[in-house]
Amino acid sequence: MTDPVVQLAGCAKTYPGSPLVHALRPVDLTIRTGDYLAVVGPSGSGKSTLLNLLGLLDRPSAGTYRLSGVDVAGLRERERTALRGRRVGFVFQAFHLLPYRTALENVALARLYVTTAARPRAEAAAEALRRVGLGHRLHALPTTMSGGERQRVAIARALVNSPDLLLCDEPTGNLDSATAHAVMDLLEQLNDCGVTVVVITHDPAVAARARRRVTILDGRLSESDSESELA
Amino acid sequence: MSGIRATRLTLRDLLAEALAGLVQRPGRSVLTMLGTVLGVGAFVAVLGLTSTATGQIGKSFSLLQDTTVTVDDLGGASTGDGTGTGRARMDFPPDTDARLARLNGVADGGVWWTVPLRNPVISPRADVTVEPGNGSGGGDLALFAASPGALRAMQPTLATGRLYNDFHQRRGEHVCLLGSSAARLLGITRVDNRPAVFVNGTAYTVVGLVSDVQRLPQTLLGMVIPSSTALNTYGAPADSPAQAVIRTRPGAARLIARQAATALRPDRPELLKAVPPPDPHALRDQVSTDLSGLFLVLAAICLVVGAVGIANTTLVAVLERTGEIGLRRALGARPRHITAQFLTESTALGALGGLIGTSVGVAVVVATALARHWTAVLEPYAVLPAPLIGALVGFAAGLYPALRAARIEPLDALRR
Numbered sequence: 001m002t003d004p005v006v007q008l009a010g011c012a013k014t015y016p017g018s019p020l021v022h023a024l025r026p027v028d029l030t031i032r033t034g035d036y037l038a039v040v041g042p043s044g045s046g047k048s049t050l051l052n053l054l055g056l057l058d059r060p061s062a063g064t065y066r067l068s069g070v071d072v073a074g075l076r077e078r079e080r081t082a083l084r085g086r087r088v089g090f091v092f093q094a095f096h097l098l099p100y101r102t103a104l105e106n107v108a109l110a111r112l113y114v115t116t117a118a119r120p121r122a123e124a125a126a127e128a129l130r131r132v133g134l135g136h137r138l139h140a141l142p143t144t145m146s147g148g149e150r151q152r153v154a155i156a157r158a159l160v161n162s163p164d165l166l167l168c169d170e171p172t173g174n175l176d177s178a179t180a181h182a183v184m185d186l187l188e189q190l191n192d193c194g195v196t197v198v199v200i201t202h203d204p205a206v207a208a209r210a211r212r213r214v215t216i217l218d219g220r221l222s223e224s225d226s227e228s229e230l231a
Numbered sequence: 232m233s234g235i236r237a238t239r240l241t242l243r244d245l246l247a248e249a250l251a252g253l254v255q256r257p258g259r260s261v262l263t264m265l266g267t268v269l270g271v272g273a274f275v276a277v278l279g280l281t282s283t284a285t286g287q288i289g290k291s292f293s294l295l296q297d298t299t300v301t302v303d304d305l306g307g308a309s310t311g312d313g314t315g316t317g318r319a320r321m322d323f324p325p326d327t328d329a330r331l332a333r334l335n336g337v338a339d340g341g342v343w344w345t346v347p348l349r350n351p352v353i354s355p356r357a358d359v360t361v362e363p364g365n366g367s368g369g370g371d372l373a374l375f376a377a378s379p380g381a382l383r384a385m386q387p388t389l390a391t392g393r394l395y396n397d398f399h400q401r402r403g404e405h406v407c408l409l410g411s412s413a414a415r416l417l418g419i420t421r422v423d424n425r426p427a428v429f430v431n432g433t434a435y436t437v438v439g440l441v442s443d444v445q446r447l448p449q450t451l452l453g454m455v456i457p458s459s460t461a462l463n464t465y466g467a468p469a470d471s472p473a474q475a476v477i478r479t480r481p482g483a484a485r486l487i488a489r490q491a492a493t494a495l496r497p498d499r500p501e502l503l504k505a506v507p508p509p510d511p512h513a514l515r516d517q518v519s520t521d522l523s524g525l526f527l528v529l530a531a532i533c534l535v536v537g538a539v540g541i542a543n544t545t546l547v548a549v550l551e552r553t554g555e556i557g558l559r560r561a562l563g564a565r566p567r568h569i570t571a572q573f574l575t576e577s578t579a580l581g582a583l584g585g586l587i588g589t590s591v592g593v594a595v596v597v598a599t600a601l602a603r604h605w606t607a608v609l610e611p612y613a614v615l616p617a618p619l620i621g622a623l624v625g626f627a628a629g630l631y632p633a634l635r636a637a638r639i640e641p642l643d644a645l646r647r
Contacts, residue, residue: 048646057561057642070235078565082238085563092645096558100255112248113238113563157562169645 003069005164005196006031006054010063013049023049025219026063031165031198036191038210039200046219047200048169054198055167056084068164085114089158093170095150097142097157103129104138107157114161128156132186148179155186159195166190168199172206184209238563240571249575252548253583260580263544266537267584267621268591273530274620275592278613283600286608294481295445298338300488302475302495302505304468319347321467322502323495325459327475328380328397330494336483341380342475343447344468346461348374353454354429355417372413373453374430376461376468382408384478385444390414392422392439399438400457403464407435410451411442428454433464446476475503484508534624537584541628545577549636556636557644566637573636577629578622585621589614 006029013024024046031037041047052058053065056072065072068087072080089110097106107125115121126138132152142150151171158166168187172180184206191197191211199210207213214223240248253260306320323342324330331340353372377385379396387394387408395406407428409419419426419437427434435456444450467473475495479487488507492500549556556569593609600607 052642055561057645075235078237079235081560081563081565082235084561085238086235088561090558090561090645092558094554094645096554096645098255098555098558101251105251109559110562112244113240113559113565113568116239116241116244118244 003066004030004032005035005068006198007066008053008063009065011053011060011065012062013046013053013058014061022219024053024060025221027221029214029221029223031196033164033196034191034194036188036197036211037199038207038213039198039216040202040204040207040213041216042202045216047202047216049219050216050221051167051169051200054165055088055090056080082114085110086161087164089161089163089166091151091154091158091166091168091171093173095142095154095174097150097153099141099143102139102141103134103145103153103156106142106153107160110157110160124160125156128160129153131159131190132156146179147175148182151175151179151183152186155183155190159190164196166195166197168197170201170203171199172201172203180206238565238568240564240568245568245571245575246579248572249579252572252576253579256548259544260583263540263580264537264584264587266533266540267581267624268537268588270530270533270535270537270624271585271588271617271621272591272595273526273533273588275589275609275614275617276595277526277530279592279596279607279609280599282608282610282613283596283605287605296508298479298481298484298508299446300477300479300484300491300505300507302477302491302503304472304474305502305504306472319467319469321462321473322499323473323475327495328378328400331380331475331477331491334487334490334494336480336487338478338480339380339383340475340477341378341382341384342458342473343375343377343381343455344458344461344473345471346374346376346456346465347467347469348431348465351430352432353413353417355419355426356429372416373449374461375447375450375453375455376458376465377447377450377455378458381447381458381476382455384476385446385450386478387441387445388443390440390442392437395438395457400459403459404457405433405435405460406438406457408439408441408450408455409437410453410455411440412452413454414440430454446478534620537581537621538624538628541577541580541584541625542632544580545573545629545632546635548576549573549632549639553639553644556639557641560639560641561645569639570633570637573633574626574629577633578625581625581628582618582622584625585618588621589617592617 008027008029010026010028011024012026015021015023039047039050053060056067067083070083075083098109104122104125107128108121111121111124129135129138132155134149134152134156137145137149142153145153171187172183175183187197187199188209199206201207214221304322306322328341331337351374353374379394379400382394390411394408395404399406409417409428414420417428419440422437422439426437428437441451475491477487477491485507488505491505492503496502559569593614596609597607
């Protein structure tokens with residue numbers, strides 16, 4: 001059996017100060033390949049801290065974090081950066097698309113730092129865009145696209161490196177409900193194809209669509225019994 | 232941990248990213264470049280104009296000037312009686328021509344002066360002895376004495392006739408040459424009928440008409456008689472002292488200038504002072520320093536302004552693109568990749584500004600040269616490194632913003 005994608009054991013994050021700020025109390029969490037996990041909680045609950053830890057944007061203060069079997073604590077900065085670039089795909093609330101680059105170029109940007117050959121980059125980017133249903137808008141600028149289209153470009157960018165983990169931070173926060181629905185459909189569809197998805201949200205409607213849900217409150221994580229809720 | 236190969240950024244990708252960064256805001260890029268364009272343009276234009284102007288001096292500083300040495304008679308002034316002018320004196324030896332001719336490097340040389348006659352009446356007719364300037368008279372004409380050597384050193388072009396020579400000099404013959412202007416005033420157009428000119432009633436046979444001279448052009452406005460004749464008839468030069476004029480072989484002028492006084496008056500060389508032609512190199516250097524110093528300072532100020540402009544814009548771009556920086560970091564860019572990208576952008580901006588500035592500078596130099604009918608001279612050492620200077624300015628200006636960009640935490644950047 002393969003390693004779980006994410007294995008948190010006693011992982012905690014405190015920020016210095018008096019008294020210490022416990023952004024995240026010690027957490028044990030295992031995410032397996034193909035999981036679809038929603039992290040729910042109000043703002044200030046520690047969601048973002050968890051996202052930053054999972055996405056290797058921050059280091060835990062205590063505990064161990066294994067991403068695809070690699071103990072992150074033992075990594076130097078450049079290795080952490082490399083792991084982040086290759087194994088984690090990010091989808092942000094604000095999309096973070098470069099406004100003067102076409103959809104294709106925006107997606108190809110994710111390949112910039114991990115591969116050196118330019119031509120396969122564009123091919124992979126086009127393939128990822130087709131996968132999110134934007135095969136007809138390869139050369140459109142983000143400024144000419146709708147919010148839903150932009151978020152799909154961002155998802156394509158997150159997918160193009162075939163990451164072990166797709167980390168979505170409030171992916172529907174800037175979208176109207178109909179568009180949000182379509183984006184959630186897409187994430188679900190990707191999960192059906194085997195992509196491991198973690199969605200961080202404060203929106204219960206978004207969380208309800210995940211197959212697993214964890215709730216975070218005041219830095220404490222608790223897993224709801226997904227099976228019972230589905231019933 | 233075989234799966235964790237470090238992320239990287241090839242030079243080609245780096246350049247492509249930097250270029251894309253510049254092109255996405257073309258208007259701003261152009262404005263940012265302006266300072267560098269002006270600075271580098273001024274730099275190239277100043278150096279180009281200076282070398283063009285000095286090249287011009289080099290051109291006008293001709294072979295003629297470079298082969299002319301004059302020797303002045305200091306006379307009384309140096310012997311201390313203080314009334315050097317007005318007293319008749321002649322410190323050149325009678326055999327000046329021969330002494331000069333013996334010097335290696337002298338082509339021709341001799342002594343000349345303005346004959347000390349107050350209002351000489353020069354006339355084609357013997358009966359006009361007074362009343363200067365009445366119709367046919369030559370009251371405004373000057374009378375010069377020149378040894379045959381000085382005459383040859385003048386390199387005259389004869390309209391007709393011939394020069395007087397050592398024979399006339401030795402015998403103190405009353406012969407003369409007329410300058411073209413003087414001849415026209417006196418109504419003399421030919422010499423084969425042996426016309427005579429009367430100076431205060433004394434007859435001189437005209438042996439030749441001079442249409443042009445290379446040296447001592449003032450003689451064209453008067454008549455020239457042998458120096459021995461002048462000395463015998465009118466005495467030593469008084470109002471304006473005698474002067475030796477020497478035509479040297481090319482390159483020998485400064486040597487001859489050092490030797491002439493001693494060769495002419497081994498007993499009292501301090502009576503004479505040789506004047507060499509100005510050194511063209513010294514002349515050129517002087518012009519360069521005079522002209523360009525101030526403008527180079529101005530160009531440097533422009534460059535500093537350009538650097539501040541680039542630094543400012545790059546800093547603004549970094550702040551503006553915080554989200555992009557965070558995204559790139561999330562996508563696997565290391566801090567050094569971010570630094571490299573912004574540094575490349577600012578350097579490219581500087582280099583582009585330098586390139587445009589160089590073109591503008593060259594255009595200014597060429598346009599100026601064309602307008603003045605000069606030859607444009609552009610030293611490669613001034614033009615070729617100019618775009619490089621722009622690149623350096625851009626690089627230096629981008630250092631701080633680029634390092635600052637690298638310190639941006641992706642965490643904060645992505646939250647915006």
